[in-house]
Amino acid sequence: MTAPAPAAPARTGPAAVICGIGSYLPPDVVTNDDLVARLDTSDEWIRTRTGIATRHVVSPGTATSELAVEAGRRALESAGVDRPDALVLATTTPDRLCPATAPEVAARLGLTGIAAFDVSAVCTGFLYGLATAEGLIAAGLAERVLLIAADAFTTIIDPLDRGTSVIFADAAGAVMLRAGTYDEPGAVGRTVLGSDGTLSDLIEVPGGGSRQRSSGVAAAPDDGWFRMRGRETYRHAVNRMASASRQAAAAARWRTESDVDRLAAHQANARILRSVAEELGITAARQLSNIEHVGNTGAASIPVLLAQSVSEGALLPGHRVLLTAFGGGLAWGATTVVWPDVKPG
Ligand code: UT7
Numbered sequence: 001m002t003a004p005a006p007a008a009p010a011r012t013g014p015a016a017v018i019c020g021i022g023s024y025l026p027p028d029v030v031t032n033d034d035l036v037a038r039l040d041t042s043d044e045w046i047r048t049r050t051g052i053a054t055r056h057v058v059s060p061g062t063a064t065s066e067l068a069v070e071a072g073r074r075a076l077e078s079a080g081v082d083r084p085d086a087l088v089l090a091t092t093t094p095d096r097l098c099p100a101t102a103p104e105v106a107a108r109l110g111l112t113g114i115a116a117f118d119v120s121a122v123c124t125g126f127l128y129g130l131a132t133a134e135g136l137i138a139a140g141l142a143e144r145v146l147l148i149a150a151d152a153f154t155t156i157i158d159p160l161d162r163g164t165s166v167i168f169a170d171a172a173g174a175v176m177l178r179a180g181t182y183d184e185p186g187a188v189g190r191t192v193l194g195s196d197g198t199l200s201d202l203i204e205v206p207g208g209g210s211r212q213r214s215s216g217v218a219a220a221p222d223d224g225w226f227r228m229r230g231r232e233t234y235r236h237a238v239n240r241m242a243s244a245s246r247q248a249a250a251a252a253r254w255r256t257e258s259d260v261d262r263l264a265a266h267q268a269n270a271r272i273l274r275s276v277a278e279e280l281g282i283t284a285a286r287q288l289s290n291i292e293h294v295g296n297t298g299a300a301s302i303p304v305l306l307a308q309s310v311s312e313g314a315l316l317p318g319h320r321v322l323l324t325a326f327g328g329g330l331a332w333g334a335t336t337v338v339w340p341d342v343k344p345g
Helices: 032-036 043-050 064-079 102-108 122-138 197-202 210-214 230-251 270-280 298-311
Strands: 015-024 028-031 054-057 086-090 115-119 144-152 170-180 192-195 262-265 320-327 331-338
Touching: 015 064, 015 122, 015 298, 028 032, 032 043, 043 270, 054 170, 064 102, 064 144, 064 170, 064 298, 086 102, 086 122, 102 115, 115 122, 122 144, 122 170, 122 192, 122 298, 122 320, 122 331, 144 298, 170 298, 192 230, 197 230, 230 262, 230 270, 230 320, 230 331, 262 270, 262 298, 298 320
Parallel strands: 086 115, 086 144, 262 320
Antiparallel strands: 015 170, 028 054, 144 170, 192 331, 320 331
């Protein structure tokens, strides 16, 4: 049993407190058998290697902004807030390369005029967005921030790549944050963030950016698709989520083995989730999971998991929740929150 970490230095400025939550899954569902019809794979392989049985996908013509607007509307309703001061959108699948998608999402929510921008941190986008929103609040630049994490991942997945098609899916989740105090339920704990750009090519979309455009060589048709070196990524995912989780828990003076009531980890792969929980000494009963029917939804993964867990009664007010994520960049993070009494909108 490790001794509790020394208290982290006191933070100045108001805390960011979760006061509303919402999520949205597009209605179309793809089963493993649907994938078997076009790929060299099997339902058994997908279930045992990833834990996924079905996933939601956007229909043709639906972009990330549509998912984001729905989740954002629900989080505003949940919080009873009409007009936040800022909107932060975490996404890897913006509607267009330029401009950011957040201003359009804000406009469609009737929020024209507020600060609105995108954060790009792939599957860790929600936690990077959370830290960004917290920073706006702590600096006194905003009192209420709507954080949306949305990804239409299937729009960048090569339909013939069995390594990624079986995992990734589409969704959006959102939380409302307000200025408050560090000792109240919902206050975001000390967030741990990290990155390793020396491994940026483990997860990438090689074409379409300035690197490819300035090369003077036209992008090959396949260069617009998302690529992931799965096996190598897997190992880093477990190590980084476990170590970031330990740091975030230590900052909250929680022992992962005994003080964490719920682990809300990015739903990358059911085996990764089990390994992270085992490393932290967190039992299966204390681990939240929706990967079986939602898949890996990138930045949206954690807020969708939180919203669904509240709706299903698996996450209750007062639970000490450890959140952690990992993904392309590489980028990772973790934080803590004592769950507040919020109902998904
Ligand atoms: O979201 C954040 C970042 N992403 C992650 O953290 C995801 C990390 N990676 C993974 O989840 C897993 O690595 C995958 C699910 C992508 C792959 O599972 P794996 O157990 O690591 O499989 P593998 O890549 O080591 O491949 C094992 C075998 C290979 O065949 P051989 O070489 O042993 O003959 C693959 O070709 O499984 C084969 N394979 C498949 N077979 C059937 C790979 N994908 C499939 C498939 N169906 N869909």
